Amino acid sequence: MIFRSIARIFENWIDPLADRAPEQPPRSLMAFCWFYLRQAKLPFFAMLVLGGGGALMETASFWFMGVLIDILDATPREAGWSGLIASHGSVLLAMAFVMVVVRVLLLSLSMLVEEQTITPGFTNLVRWQSYRYVARQSLNFFQNDFAGRIVTKVSAAGQSIGDLMSSLLQVVWFMAIYAISTMALVAALDWRLAAMIALxxxxxxxxxxxxVPRIRENARELAEANSMMSGRMVDSFSNILTLKLFGNDVGNDGYMRQGFERLIExxxxxxxxxTGVRAALNLLSGVMxxxxxxxxxxxxxxxxxxSGDVAFTLGLALRLSMMLGRLMMQLNGIxxxxxxxxxxxxLIAEPxxxxxKPDATELAIRRPEVRxxxxDFGYEGGGPVIRDLSLVIGAGEKVGIVGRSGAGKSTLVNLLLRFYDVSDGRILIDGQNIADVTQESLRAQIGMVTQDxxxxxxxxxDNIRFGKEGAGDDMLWEAVERAEADSFIADLSDMRGRKGLDAHVGERGVKLSGGQRQRIAISRVMLKDAPILVLDEATSALDSEVEAAIQANLMKLMEGKTVLAIAHRLSTIAALDRLIxxxxxxxxxSGTHQELLEQGGIYAALWARQSGGFLPVDGAETEA
Structure with missing residues (x-):
């Protein structure tokens, strides 16, 4: 009970989840470390002081051994304990006090700071702040890297900075104090011994x-190979269904083998x-x-x-050899x-x-008109995807967007959500340029159901409540019922026995069918009840019966909202106000379904060529 109370004091020394605005750390090694270390200066200073004290205690123990041997050498054996205590009692008591009280106190405090403060507090402080900053990166940032690789780097940063500082303070600093105090004590015996230790x-x-510089560079390359290997494994496990469907274990093993070969090299x-460092050190220690x-x-x-001085000197030398060996072992970890x-x-410090914008305002909508x-827009390293596009969607108007794969439909929606900035031109909502408002307030005004x-x-x-944080179960169940999801949610359970709304859905919802996942997503958007609604193949994963039921609810949801609906199955959007x-x-x-059919253009051809309700895919183009 007493230990728990003492431990809690050290555990509360650092608040790893302190409310601090996400901030970009510097990219250079020392500046990156200091960015986080400055938030825990006192605990690391305590480690510095306690580590130095522990090194002095280590040196003192060998000095005590030499003193004790000289005392015993000068005391007749027949005098016994009484004679020993009578002549040297105060010295022996002082040495015992230092070893039993001072040494134990210093080592215990050092252990508490390292294990109760640094390990849980500082390590997770770095992880939490790194996660919050990286999570605010652009969509493009995550699309261009392995999720597993990003997770590995964010997670490893806190552990590595903590391990580095612990090694520097517990081993390197300890070693420095031990070496200096060793030379000082040996110099008091004979300068030649001190000179040999200095050499x-x-x-x-x-x-x-x-x-060290060579090890450092190789360690950086090893860390990159480790994170890349983790990324490849997470990518494989995340897409395990695809790998099993195509049954190409040999091909995937070859891809993974390449990663392992690079890592092993x-x-x-x-x-x-x-090994070269340790061999050289062993030779040096043996000779010295x-x-x-x-x-x-x-x-x-x-x-x-x-005789006591000989024992003291050789004890220090042997301990110095072991500590230098330990330092080289730690050098691997450092x-x-x-x-x-x-x-x-x-990765973490990437802008x-x-x-x-610094003066960005909150988007306030009175009339949800979109312009x-x-x-113009093109992805980095690619050609133009959107070209001089002008479009006005009136408040409350429901517009369907049609086109072959690669026409730019999804890109248009991504620009509206400001996942990317336009290359030229501008996008307005209720007369406000979306580039001038905060991204969070912009996306709060747009509800979206995607195909994936x-x-x-x-x-x-929790998945549904993303639509409106803090929504009660009554409001949540209303959205569930409107999305026709109540029929299966009540019967759901997971491997831990959680049922209904408490059941967990698995990574990316793999425990649910495609139709069930889609209805959960629709429930989420219904709960959000945003004035602008984007539907990207919102009912594509549903069977005909469920789709018909949800279509009726979607029409209710569309009332009074500005709607953009992307569809390959034209029958799902034919009744909208206008089709683009x-x-x-x-x-x-541009026009109504009937007007476009009468024009006899692309839409009419697509309508005529549909088979099973889907558009033909132009293999020469890729959906942006």
């Missing part, structure tokens, strides 16, 4: 100067360096211990030092941590690709 440390530093290159032993014995022969931090910093004025429904591996209640036909990034036809 030993100097040669060690020369070895470190040669090997990096590991071998790194460990060759570490032998030389110090020879000089100590020679000084003892000439009565310049006592360099790995540095490489991982550098690798993580390159956010799409940000709000595209001479909009994304659900999080959380409770169904896009081709190669331009609007080529």
């Amino acid at each position: 030993w440390i100097a040669i060690f530093l020369l070895l470190a100067r040669y090997f 990096r590991v071998q290159r790194f460990t060759r360096l570490i 211990i032998t030389a110090i032993a020879a000089v100590s014995i020679d000084l003892w022969f000439s009565s310049n030092i006592s 360099m790995r941590a540095i490489g991982t931090i550098q690798n993580s910093a390159e 956010i690709g799409l940000v709000d 595209f004025e001479h909009v 429904t994304g659900l999080l591996h959380r409770a169904i209640r 036909v896009m081709d190669k990034g331009r609007i080529v036809e």
Whole structure:
């Protein structure tokens, strides 16, 4: 109970989830580390002081051993404990107090700071702040990288900075204090012994100067290979259904094997360096211990030092050898941590690709009119996708967008949501340029149901409540019923026995059918009740009976809203106020279903050629 109370004090020293605005960290190694370390200066300073104290206690223990041997050498055996205490009691008591009380207190406090403060507090502070910043990156940022690779780097940053600082303070700093105090005590015996220890440390530093930069660079490459391997594995597991459907285990194994070969090659290159360092250190230690032993014995022969001094000097030398060996062992971890931090910093500290203007305002809508004025857009590294597009969608108007794959339909919606900024022109909502308002307020005014429904591996209640944070169960169930989802939600359960709205849906909702996922998504948008509604193949995953029921509810949801509906199945949007036909990034036809049929253009041809309700796909174009 007492220990728990003491531990709680140290556990509360750092608040890893402190409310702090997401901020871009610097990219250089030292600046990146300091960005987070400055938030925990006192705990790390305590580690510095306590680590130095622990090193002094280590040195003192060998000095005590030498003093004790000299005391025993000067005390007749027949005097026994009483004679020993009578002549040297105060010295023995002081040494016992230092070893039992001071040493234990210093080591215990150091352990509490490291295990109760740094490990849970600081490590998760870095992870939390890194996650919050990276989560605000542009959609393009996530589309151009492995999700697993991003997760690995964000997660590893906190652990690596914590491990690096612990190693520096618990090993390197400890070693520095131990070496200095060792030379000071040995110098008091004979300058030649101190000179030999100084030479030993100097040669060690020369070895470190040669090997450390090489180890650091190889550690960075190893960290990159590790994160890439994690990304490939997560990508494979996330798409395991596709891999099993096509049954190409050999081909996928070959792809993964390439990643493993690259990782193994990096590991071998790194460990060759570490082995070389350790071999050189072992040779150095063997030569120096032998030389110090020879000089100590020679000084003892000439009565310049006592037997206790010989024991003290050799004890320090042996301990120094073990600690230098430990330091080189830790160098592996230190360099790995540095490489991982550098690798993580390159991703975490990347500037956010799409940000709000400094003076951005909140989007306030009175009339949900949408205007595209001479909009041009092309993805980075590609040609133009949207070309001089102008379109006005009146408040409350319901417009369907039609076109072959690659016409630019989804890109148009992405621009409206400001997942990307237009190359030229502007997009207005109720007369307000969306580039001048905050992204959060913009997307709060737009409800969207996509063809590829994304659900999080959380409770169904949590997935639906994304539509309106804090919505009660009554409001939530109303949205569920309107989306015709109540018929299956009540019967759902997961492997942990959670039922109904509390049941978890699996990663990306894999435990639900396509139609069930779509109805959950529609429930979410119905709960949001935004003035602008975007439907991207909203009912494509539903069977005809369920689709007919939801279509009626969607029509109710559309009342009083501005609607953009993308569809390949033309029958689902034929009754809308107006249809827009896009081709190669331009609007080529506009009108009602009947008017477009009478024009005999692209829409009429698509309508005539539909088979089973789907558009033919132009293989020469790719949907943007």
